[in-house]
Amino acid sequence: MAAVDDLQFEGAEMDTNNSCGAERVDSHPMREFGDAATSAANPGTTTIHIEGPSESPTHQPGLPRGSGGEEDDELLGNDDSDKTELLAGQKKSSPFWTFEYYQTFFDVDTYQVFDRIKGSLLPIPGKNFVRLYIRSNPDLYGPFWICATLVFAIAISGNLSNFLIHLGEKTYHYVPEFRKVSIAATIIYAYAWLVPLALWGFLMWRNSKVMNIVSYSFLEIVCVYGYSLFIYIPTAVLWIIPQKAVRWILVMIALGISGSVLAMTFWPAVREDNRRIALATIGMIVLLHTLLSVGCLAYFFDAPEMDHLPTTTVAPNQTVGTAK
Amino acid sequence: MRSHIREFDSSTLNESVQNTIMRDLKAVGKKFMHVLYPRKSNTLLRDWDLWGPLILCVTLALMLQRSSIDSEKDGGPQFAEVFVIVWFGAVTITLNSKLLGGNISFFQSLCVLGYCILPLTVAMLVCRLVLLAEPGPINFMVRLFVVIVMFAWSIVASTAFLADSQPPNRKALAIYPVFLFYFVISWMILTFTPQ
Numbered sequence: 001m002a003a004v005d006d007l008q009f010e011g012a013e014m015d016t017n018n019s020c021g022a023e024r025v026d027s028h029p030m031r032e033f034g035d036a037a038t039s040a041a042n043p044g045t046t047t048i049h050i051e052g053p054s055e056s057p058t059h060q061p062g063l064p065r066g067s068g069g070e071e072d073d074e075l076l077g078n079d080d081s082d083k084t085e086l087l088a089g090q091k092k093s094s095p096f097w098t099f100e101y102y103q104t105f106f107d108v109d110t111y112q113v114f115d116r117i118k119g120s121l122l123p124i125p126g127k128n129f130v131r132l133y134i135r136s137n138p139d140l141y142g143p144f145w146i147c148a149t150l151v152f153a154i155a156i157s158g159n160l161s162n163f164l165i166h167l168g169e170k171t172y173h174y175v176p177e178f179r180k181v182s183i184a185a186t187i188i189y190a191y192a193w194l195v196p197l198a199l200w201g202f203l204m205w206r207n208s209k210v211m212n213i214v215s216y217s218f219l220e221i222v223c224v225y226g227y228s229l230f231i232y233i234p235t236a237v238l239w240i241i242p243q244k245a246v247r248w249i250l251v252m253i254a255l256g257i258s259g260s261v262l263a264m265t266f267w268p269a270v271r272e273d274n275r276r277i278a279l280a281t282i283g284m285i286v287l288l289h290t291l292l293s294v295g296c297l298a299y300f301f302d303a304p305e306m307d308h309l310p311t312t313t314v315a316p317n318q319t320v321g322t323a324k
Numbered sequence: 325m326r327s328h329i330r331e332f333d334s335s336t337l338n339e340s341v342q343n344t345i346m347r348d349l350k351a352v353g354k355k356f357m358h359v360l361y362p363r364k365s366n367t368l369l370r371d372w373d374l375w376g377p378l379i380l381c382v383t384l385a386l387m388l389q390r391s392s393i394d395s396e397k398d399g400g401p402q403f404a405e406v407f408v409i410v411w412f413g414a415v416t417i418t419l420n421s422k423l424l425g426g427n428i429s430f431f432q433s434l435c436v437l438g439y440c441i442l443p444l445t446v447a448m449l450v451c452r453l454v455l456l457a458e459p460g461p462i463n464f465m466v467r468l469f470v471v472i473v474m475f476a477w478s479i480v481a482s483t484a485f486l487a488d489s490q491p492p493n494r495k496a497l498a499i500y501p502v503f504l505f506y507f508v509i510s511w512m513i514l515t516f517t518p519q
Binding site: 099103110141 | 400401402405420422423424425493494495496497500501504507508511512515516517
């Protein structure tokens with residue numbers, strides 16, 4: 001348990017004091033190995049080593065699992081394995097075809113999910129979302145249900161806003177647009193899974209060239225992306241208001257919050273890299289995020305056409321008022 | 325040996341078909357009553373069946389089908405889409421509650437979620453009847469009221485059956501998808517307009 005306390009302490013200090021963090025990483029494997037040897041590993045050692053070879057092809061170094069035997073091998077093999085690996089030894093692992101294996105991805109309590117959502121809404125400058133809230137226990141509950149909620153929030157409020165825009169017209173007959181649900185689902189789930197996959201692959205490739213101190217597993221990246229989408233749920237609901245200026249201000253606020261969460265999370269992972277590549281990576285992440293939000297606004301929400309509305313004369317004044 | 329003979333006596337092999345069907349219908353009807361008066365009872369959980377959910381789902385999907393000939397302009401949910409949303413949604417919620425560590429079997433949860441669509445199917449029926457009258461804001465208000473009440477009813481009924489199966493610190497996580505599920509179905513019912 002001492003290792004866990006130290007790790008949390010280190011997570012808090014990571015960004016402020018870099019060299020200190022590096023030393024701590026070096027000092028850990030010995031302690032962890034000692035713990036494992038004395039307490040947990042002894043009864044199961046033989047069986048674990050029999051399973052070891054069959055599992056090793058599918059084992060990815062970044063993922064926070066793996067049997068104790070592999071853990072020891074890796075710790076003996078290279079000293080600079082990160083904190084995720086160290087904590088992974090404390091989780092019980094089971095093969096991927098069992099139900100228990102998938103239960104580890106949903107191993108969160110209500111307060112944890114709320115904390116993570118709060119963390120994605122109120123980013124603290126200079127703090128890392130993964131180290132602060134996820135702490136080597138990435139869940140798929142949040143990303144999955146946040147995406148599901150976002151899909152229906154966008155589809156329903158897109159329908160509602162189109163209805164409100166055309167409300168005054170006599171010739172307009174409201175028709176529900178159900179296909180918006182399927183299109184929104186495709187876009188949101190593709191973004192929340194394919195972008196993390198690409199980013200994970202890219203970070204792995206960069207890691208093989210330049211050694212970074214902070215590296216993330218695929219699940220951690222998915223988790224960050226999923227929670228960073230949360231801000232778009234209230235934003236999508238507020239997009240119902242058929243005012244161009246209000247919508248663009250909302251996009252800016254949402255983009256600022258979730259973009260800064262993503263940028264601050266992934267900056268430590270590319271900081272050691274070539275300056276240009278690091279900046280390009282962060283720029284790409286933010287650009288894709290901008291594309292998603294602006295694309296959703298443009299596609300699902302009809303632009304309020306001022307000449308159709310009876311409030312034509314009032315609208316420009318209101319826009320100026322809100323812009324200020 | 326004795327138990328074997330007793331089993332044969334109470335078997336359903338040599339009873340008339342009418343008895344068999346009536347017994348199943350009675351079981352389904354009893355469960356409908358349980359949903360309408362949700363109280364802490366295990367009947368819905370102990371002997372599950374999927375007949376009720378199938379009937380409710382097909383009824384709902386048929387009533388949501390618009391009678392427009394021109395399918396290009398028809399933006400509402402089609403029969404297959406309603407069917408997929410109901411069953412895929414129920415399966416996802418069930419898997420979610422199992423993954424969170426709930427001690428309820430897969431089909432029990434599916435059965436409860438399916439039966440608790442009953443208030444919403446009733447809401448759909450009421451909406452279709454209300455839509456026969458003159459369209460207007462009052463018409464919409466009546467439909468909104470009916471759908472909101474029936475939505476709350478579905479939530480209360482399903483949580484009465486499902487909430488106890490979850491660990492106390494994860495109840496909200498298991499209930500939230502159920503809320504989303506019934507909310508989407510309510511939305512489909514409320515925005516339904518016959519052509």
